[in-house]
Amino acid sequence: MVKSMGLETENKEIENNLREIARGLLKEKKVDVIIGYMEGTLPLLSQPIIIDSEEDVEKLIWNNLCYVNLAKYLVPRVPKFVNPEKGNLTVGVISKGCVGRGLIHLASENKINLDEIKIIGIPCNGVVNRQRIEMEIGEKEILEVSVFGDNIIVKGKDFEREFPYDEYMNDLCKTCKIRKPPLVSKSLDLCVGECEEYSNIVDDFSDISEFEALTPEEKWNQITEELSVCTRCYACREACPMCYCNLCFVDQNKPVWFGKTTDLPDVFVYHLIRAMHMAGRCVACGACSLVCPMGIDLNKINRKLEKIVKERFDFTSGLDPDVLPPMVDFKLEDAQEFALEED
Amino acid sequence: MDEKIFAKKDIGKLLEELVPEYKFYAPTKIKGNIAFKEITDVKEIELDYLNSKVPPKDVLFPQKEIIFEYKYEGKDVIIEERKDLEDKILIFGVRPCDAYSFKLLEDFFASGDFQDDIFLKKRENATIIGLGCNTPRQSCFCTSVGGHPFQKESTDVYLSDLGDIFLVEAISDKGKSLVKKLTWLSDAKKADVDKAKDLAKQAEESITTKFNFDLVTKVLDENFEHPVWQEISESCIGCSSCTFLCPTCTCFDVIDENDEYNNRGRRIRIWDTCQSCLYTLETSGHNPRPAKIQRCRNRIMHKFSYYPSNYDCLGCVGCGRCITACPVNNELRLIIDKILEIEEKSGEKVSA
Amino acid sequence: MPNPYIPILTKVKSMVSENEVNDIKTFELEFVNEEEYKAFDYVPGQFAEISIIGKGECPIGIASSPTEEGTIKFTIKKMGTVTSAFHNCDIGDTIGIRGPLGNGWPMEELKGKNIVVIGGGFAFSTLRSLVLYVLDDKHRKDYGNITVIYGNRDSSEVLYRDLLEEWEKRDDIEIVLTIDREEESWTRKVGFVAAVVKEVAPSSENAVAVVCGPPIMIKTAQNELEKLNWKDEQILNSLEMQMKCGIGKCGRCNIGEKFVCIDGPVFSLAELKRMPKEH
Structure with missing residues (x-):
């Protein structure tokens, strides 16, 4: 990552570029609407915004608080993406790497028609781990957050603290290898802005090496502690672009698979089964954890599954709309030993 | 002067005296989040907090709650009603907005032809120790909905945080008899009461979110x-x-x-x-x-x-x-x- | 004050299958304590939260009339988890009841009026209660003419056949039965309920229509009534909504500020028109 010019300068440049592209797309009617991010009303947040006119382009922003995965709004399409007469509109999506991956992956599962979207690619330099900052600041109100140089500056009524960005960015962003949306070779005009062709991704799973080194008991304790505060508000599920089932397994009542309570066994089953459904489908955006009102870190479970998928099937999700994820696809030569081996 | 005071460091004394009689709920930190939980050890109590993540509503209306238990004997069913509804509960450190929520909840659960016996019994047996809100957040707007960061009405005993000490005011009859029992509380000075008034004024002025x-x-x-x-x-x-x-x-x-x-x-x-x-x-x-x-x-x-x-x-x-x-x-x-x-x-x- | 979430215990006294496919049954329930039966004071159109304890609870309209003494009846269609559990019941099984709940048909206001009962399919149960109540010797003189228009998909779905036959023999009630499509042995009307309403053309003078059935039937029947100069205040509906508590606390059955469980389930068309279209 080039940061010699400072994060805020880099972001500004990205922001200017994306506005320029957005304006052009709207002007030339290459898209009907654009979904992006706008300034949040609270210091550690941003808001998704949908615009359809050139004047609103100035509302689009890019900074390290743009953590929502916008692919979510395409499956199912929000009402603004559908015209009662024309049907599906062409949607421009401001896409950091993981948003682009999300869109491409959803296309592989036939949930998105890539002809109906434009990926407005931006080179992402990660997002802030907002929960970690909130926890460290503790019971003081954060009034202002900015990035300056390589630091996140957090200000309140009678305090000001600096957090090194490299350390306080979201854990997944630290090891991310797909910062720009992947280029899809068969539809080169899908991506406008900055996209990149990826081949032979060597995923870096060092972010979970510490977790992997724990004993099963320690792992159990860590996950238990993490999940103990879950209220089952399902923000994790609702923010995940891959959670698009019409009726989630937790909501089924014929049969009821497991309880709806916040007792630990029920919470566990919910999160672990959801994680299983993510295997080979997770695009490592980290939205599930970043949206959690209780600050639960779900990344470790998901990352562990991704690692298994990578090792067993050499698969990285969201790169090729024509390749199905291993858990969705069936091949005779598929190895199944993982079912017995992994702890 | 009716108002009393006690030093924050004496919170253990309060806990010790009340724990035999009450299930004592207080703000505590769980995985970085403030929550109201039953406390038995003073070390668990967190006194320096803005407000809890999950509101103290969950003490009287928990996310999961038993309505009744049942037992099958052949084709017969025996229903066992809850016996713990009579337990005395004390909730310490409830911010005025949340204290007011107990009033709304009580009015709602008591409304109409059918009263929610489970909530109302617990509410009846609960004592609310309110704690004035010195530092409302930018997202707070209690003054627009009929509240105030130092509103006392919906509490039984009301505390103001004066730094090292709490100013104690008994509000309801329940609160008055509780404060009477705490014989070790000292009398407040006029300066303490004035300070609380100042803090209330400052807190009110700091609220910027206002709606009609x-x-x-x-x-x-x-x-x-x-x-x-x-x-x-x-x-x-x-x-x-x-x-x-x-x-x-x-x-x-x-x-x-x-x-x-x-x-x-x-x-x-x-x-x-x-x-x-x-x-x-x-x-x-x-x-x-x-x-x-x-x-x-x-x-x-x-x-x-x-x-x-x-x-x-x-x-x-x-x-x-x-x-x-x-x-x-x-x-x-x-x-x-x-x-x-x-x-x-x-x-x-x-x-x- | 008793805890309103605690059910009264009853036992299944009898079960009658109401249709050929056997997915609708009428359950007759006997109270374990006579005292509790006496205290169970209901009017037609009210419902109860009934449960197989251990399986769950659901709101069902009371099919019996308070004039049928000794037991209460519910007609239950096998639909979800709880209703399916009911269909697996045996005689003597324990059933929990909470009720009576809701406002019911306004029997006092209906006094002196002609009543047009319009029902479709399985939703006829609380109309059964109403008709039985009105036909009872104690009450018959309080009410005017009764016309029943009752429609079903086919003849095998007609509920309460014995009762309908009995009513047909009386001269103080007019029974009009219809099914959607022709059948060989069917000698009554054929066609949708709305079409039959149009044909029968009940007079709106000093009359009230009580309507219960699938949403589309309610809507089309109402349209026909409106064409026949019925006013919104004269048309009563009983609504169904997802409910859990039945006593206005669990929240989900609200239509605007009204709760179907305590403000309804019976609403006049005039009231419904003032409410949001969220039902």
Whole structure:
């Protein structure tokens, strides 16, 4: 990552570029609407915004608080993406790497028609781990957050603290290898802005090496502690672009698979089964954890599954709309030993 | 002077004296979040906090709660009612907004021909120790919904945080007899009382979020079908963090939970949310509120229109939790602004 | 004050299958304590939360009339988890009941009026209660003419056949049965309920229509009534909604500020028109 010019300068440049592209797309009617991010009303947040006119382009922003995965709004399409007469509109999506991956992956599962979207690619330099900052600041109100140089500056009524960005960015962003949306070779005009062709991704799973080194008991304790505060508000599920089932397994009542309570066994089953459904489908955006009102870190479970998928099937999700994820696809030569081996 | 004081470092003394008689709930930190939990060790109590993540509502209306237990004997069923509803509960350190929520909850659960015996019994046996809010957040708006960061009315005993000491005021009869029992409290000086007044004034002045909710209610009543609801629900992802962290949300689901092998089980209620599409889904497949637009609207209408018509008060205490909790920042202040814009625009039209 | 969430215990006394496919049954329930039966004071149109304890609870309209003494009846269609559990019941099984709940048909206001009962399919149960109540010797003189228009998909779905036959023998009630499509042995009317309403053309003078059935039937029947100059205040509906508590606390059955469980389930068309279209 080039940061010699400072994060805020880099972001500004990205922001200017994306506005320029957005304006052009709207002007030339290459898209009907654009979904992006706008300034949040609270210091550690941003808001998704949908615009359809050139004047609103100035509302689009890019900074390290743009953590929502916008692919979510395409499956199912929000009402603004559908015209009662024309049907599906062409949607421009401001896409950091993981948003682009999300869109491409959803296309592989036939949930998105890539002809109906434009990926407005931006080179992402990660997002802030907002929960970690909130926890460290503790019971003081954060009034202002900015990035300056390589630091996140957090200000309140009678305090000001600096957090090194490299350390306080979201854990997944630290090891991310797909910062720009992947280029899809068969539809080169899908991506406008900055996209990149990826081949032979060597995923870096060092972010979970510490977790992997724990004993099963320690792992159990860590996950238990993490999940103990879950209220089952399902923000994790609702923010995940891959959670698009019409009726989630937790909501089924014929049969009821497991309880709806916040007792630990029920919470566990919910999160672990959801994680299983993510295997080979997770695009490592980290939205599930970043949206959690209780600050639960779900990344470790998901990352562990991704690692298994990578090792067993050499698969990285969201790169090729024509390749199905291993858990969705069936091949005779598929190895199944993982079912017995992994702890 | 009626007011008393005690040093913060003596909180252990208070706990020690009250724990034999009460289930003592106080703010504590769990995985970085402030929550009201039953405390037995003074070290667990967190005194320096803005407000809890999950409101203290969950002490009297927990996310999961037993309605009754049952036992099968052949074809006969024996129902066992709860015996713990008479337990005495004390909730320490409740912010005025949350204390006011207990009043709203009580009024709601007592309304109509059927009273919610479970909640009301617990409420009756609960003593609320309120704690003035020295530092309201930018997202706080209690003064717009009839509250105040130092409002005492809905508490039994009211504390003001004066730094190293708490100023103690007995508010209700329950509170008066409690304070009388705490013979080790010292008398407050006039300076203490004055300081509390100053803090109250400062706190009130620091609240910047202000709304005219009479107007909001009026606009809501007239604009059920307005296109603004589409806009309001556009970015909502349909999770239930706003409702699960709300101190006045009361919706619940009822479920029978069976033990596997001993013919016993319990009927429980668990929090439910109007933000879920399953909430209103009928067995036939018909759903009266199938889309996010209807569900977002229902939450806002419920708090600011249905509540005023049914119970003559707003269904909101201005704690701002839904504002800070919304993961996509589709927060209440923006929603209220958009609703009030309808009125402004129609005003412009009339004057033009 | 008793805890309103605690059910009264009853036992299944009898079960009658109501249709050929056997997915609708009428359950007759006997109270374990006579005292509790005496205290169970209901009017037609009210419902109860009934449960197989351990399986769950659901709101069902009371099919029996308070004039049928000794037991209460519910007609239950096998639909979800709880109703399916009912269909697996045996005689003597324990059933929990909470009720009576809701406002019911306004029997006092109906006094002196002609009543047009319009029902479709399985939703006829609380109409059964109403008709039995009105036909009872104690009450018959309080009410005017009764016309029943009752429609079903086919003849095998007609509920309460014995009762309908009995009513047909009386001269103080007019029974009009219809099914959607022709069948060989069917000698009554054929066609949708709305079409039959149009044909029968009940007079709106000093009359009230009580309507219960699938949403589309309610809507089309109402349209026909409106064409026949019926006023919104004269048309009563009983609504169904997802409910859990039945006592106005669990939240989900609200239509605007009204709760179907405590403010309804019976609403006049005039009231419904003032409410949001969320039902």
